[in-house]
Amino acid sequence: MRTLAGAFADYRARSFWLEQATAGYLQSPALEGVARADILVVGAGLSGISTAYHLKLAEPSLRIVVLESEVTGYGASGRNVGFIVPYVSPSLRLMAMRFGAQRAREARRYAERACAYLVETIARRRLDCDYEARDYLRVARTPAELRRAQEELALARRLGIEDIEWLDAGAVREQVDSPTYLGALRERRAGLLNPARLTRELKRVAVASGVEIYERSPALTLQFEPVVRAQTPRGAVEADRCALATNAYSAQFPALRARQCPLHTYAVLTEPLTPAQLGSLGWQARQALSNMRIFRHDYRLTGDNRLLVAGGNAHYLAGNQTAVNHDTRAFEDLAIFIDQTFPSLRGIAIAQHWSWVVSATADLAPALGVLGNAPRVVYSVGNLEHNVALSYLNGRALSDLLLERKTDLTDVFFVKRATIPLPPEPARSPLVNGVLSLLRARDALDERRGLGNSAIRRA
Numbered sequence: 413m414r415t416l417a418g419a420f421a422d423y424r425a426r427s428f429w430l431e432q433a434t435a436g437y438l439q440s441p442a443l444e445g446v447a448r449a450d451i452l453v454v455g456a457g458l459s460g461i462s463t464a465y466h467l468k469l470a471e472p473s474l475r476i477v478v479l480e481s482e483v484t485g486y487g488a489s490g491r492n493v494g495f496i497v498p499y500v501s502p503s504l505r506l507m508a509m510r511f512g513a514q515r516a517r518e519a520r521r522y523a524e525r526a527c528a529y530l531v532e533t534i535a536r537r538r539l540d541c542d543y544e545a546r547d548y549l550r551v552a553r554t555p556a557e558l559r560r561a562q563e564e565l566a567l568a569r570r571l572g573i574e575d576i577e578w579l580d581a582g583a584v585r586e587q588v589d590s591p592t593y594l595g596a597l598r599e600r601r602a603g604l605l606n607p608a609r610l611t612r613e614l615k616r617v618a619v620a621s622g623v624e625i626y627e628r629s630p631a632l633t634l635q636f637e638p639v640v641r642a643q644t645p646r647g648a649v650e651a652d653r654c655a656l657a658t659n660a661y662s663a664q665f666p667a668l669r670a671r672q673c674p675l676h677t678y679a680v681l682t683e684p685l686t687p688a689q690l691g692s693l694g695w696q697a698r699q700a701l702s703n704m705r706i707f708r709h710d711y712r713l714t715g716d717n718r719l720l721v722a723g724g725n726a727h728y729l730a731g732n733q734t735a736v737n738h739d740t741r742a743f744e745d746l747a748i749f750i751d752q753t754f755p756s757l758r759g760i761a762i763a764q765h766w767s768w769v770v771s772a773t774a775d776l777a778p779a780l781g782v783l784g785n786a787p788r789v790v791y792s793v794g795n796l797e798h799n800v801a802l803s804y805l806n807g808r809a810l811s812d813l814l815l816e817r818k819t820d821l822t823d824v825f826f827v828k829r830a831t832i833p834l835p836p837e838p839a840r841s842p843l844v845n846g847v848l849s850l851l852r853a854r855d856a857l858d859e860r861r862g863l864g865n866s867a868i869r870r871a
C-alpha cells in the first residue's frame with residue numbers, strides 16, 4: 413500500500429492549485445447586514461464569477477452581489493486538472509447517442525467557441541493563470557478503448573470535425589512513452605492552466621468592474637417570492653433576480669434536486685520528477701493526456717514537473733453529500749495507475765491528494781435553465797468533466813438569460829432543456845451507485861483482458 417501524504421485540512425489549500433493561488437490572494441469579507449442588489453449570484457466558481465462578470469459588462473449600472481460559502485474556487489473550479497479542451501460531455505459519441513448528430517455537432521462548436529473565448533479573455537485581461545497551449549491526446553490502452561477511439565474518430569469525421577487525428581502506437585509512444593499505449597486521438601487546439609488561479613483572476617477583474625463578492629457567506633436559506641432573499645450567517649441579500657451557480661452543491665435547493673447529483677472524484681500529485689525520470693517518459697511537448705476508459709484518467713505535468721493524475725473513479729454518497737471524501741482506495745488506485753502507465757516511475761511518492769465534487773445530470777450533459785416561467789431565477793448544473801472553458805461561456809449565457817436577451821448562446825439546445833429527473837432518496841442512492849458499479853465493472857473487465865501490448869496479443 414502506498415503512503416499518501418498531504419491530505420488538505422484547511423479550506424485555503426484543498427488542492428495543489430488552491431495552495432498555489434493562496435499567496436497574495438485577497439480574501440473578500442463575509443457579508444454583514446442586509447445588502448440590496450439587482451442580481452444575486454450564488455456560488456463563486458467559474459460559472460458564478462463568469463455570470464457576475466458578464467452581467468456587469470452588459471449592464472454596468474446593475475448592482476451584482478455574489479455569495480460564496482467558502483472561498484472563490486473552493487469547488488471543482490479550484491481543484492480540477494486544468495485542461496482546456498473542446499468537449500461538452502465526456503465524448504462526441506455519448507452526445508450523439510443522447511441528442512442526435514446535429515446537436516453533437518452544435519455542442520462541439522459551442523465547446524470550441526468556449527475554449528477560444530476563454531483563451532482570448534486570458535490574453536486580453538492578462539489573467540495570470542499559467543496558461544500554455546498544448547496538444548490533447550486521448551490514448552487507447554485496451555482493445556475496448558481502441559474500439560471506442562476508432563468509433564469516436566469515425567463519428568467526428570461524419571460530423572465534419574476534421575481536427576481530430578489518429579496516431580498509431582508507434583507515433584503516440586514517440587510523443588509520450590508508455591507500454592500501455594496502443595494509439596491515440598490527437599487534437600491541436602487545447603491548453604493547460606492553473607484552474608484556481610484562473611478563477612481568482614476572473615474574480616479580480618469582476619471585482620474591478622464593480623461586482624461585490626462575499627466569501628465565507630453561504631446562502632443558508634433562499635426564497636424567491638416576493639423578492640429573491642438569501643439569508644447568510646450574519647446578513648441577507650435581497651435582489652430582483654438570481655443565478656444559482658452551485659453545480660454539484662445544487663441538491664440543497666429543492667427546485668434543483670431532481671436535475672443532478674453530486675459525484676466525488678479524486679486526484680493525486682507526485683513530487684517533482686527528476687530530469688532522468690522526465691526523460692524516461694519522452695513527453696517533451698507536455699501534452700494534456702486522457703485515456704478512453706469510462707472512468708477516464710486525466711493527467712498532465714505541472715509547471716514544476718510533478719505528475720498530476722485525476723479521475724479513474726467516481727462515487728455518489730447517500731443523501732447528496734458534498735463534504736470532502738477521503739476514499740483511500742480511490743487514491744491508491746491512482747497511484748497504481750501511475751505505476752502501470754509509467755513503469756520507470758514505479759513506487760514514486762505521492763506528495764498530495766485531494767477530492768472534489770462534480771455535478772452529473774442523468775445524461776451527463778450540462779443544463780442551463782430558468783426556474784418557473786419568468787427569467788428571475790436561472791441555474792447551471794451538470795458541469796462534469798471538461799467544463800472549465802464551458803463554465804466561462806455558460807456564465808455569459810446565464811447573463812443573457814437574466815437580462816432577457818435572446819442571443820445565439822441562449823439558443824443552444826442545452827439551455828432551457830428538459831432534464832431526465834433523478835429520483836429522490838432513498839431510491840437515488842441504489843440507482844446511482846448501481847449504475848456506477850456496472851460502469852466500474854466494465855472498465856475492470858476491459859483491463860483484465862489486457863493492457864498495452866499484452867492486449868494486442870490477447871485480442
Ligand SMILES: Cc1cc2nc3c(=O)[nH]c(=O)nc-3n(C[C@H](O)[C@H](O)[C@H](O)COP(=O)(O)OP(=O)(O)OC[C@H]3O[C@@H](n4cnc5c(N)ncnc54)[C@H](O)[C@@H]3O)c2cc1C
Pocket residue numbers: 454455456457458459460479480481482483484485486487488489490492493494495496497629630631632657658659660661664677678710722723724769770792795796797798799800801802803
Ligand atoms: C476528473 C475530473 C477532472 C476535471 N478536469 C477538468 C479539466 O481539466 N478541465 C475542465 O474543463 N474541467 C474539468 N473538470 C470539470 C470542472 O472542474 C467543472 O466542470 C467546473 O469547475 C464547474 O464549475 P462551477 O463553477 O459550475 O462549479 P464549482 O466550481 O463547484 O462552484 C460552485 C461554488 O458554489 C459554492 N456554493 C455551494 N453552495 C453554496 C451556497 N449555499 N451559498 C454560496 N455558495 C455556495 C461552492 O462553495 C463552490 O465554490 C474536471 C472534472 C473531473 C471529474
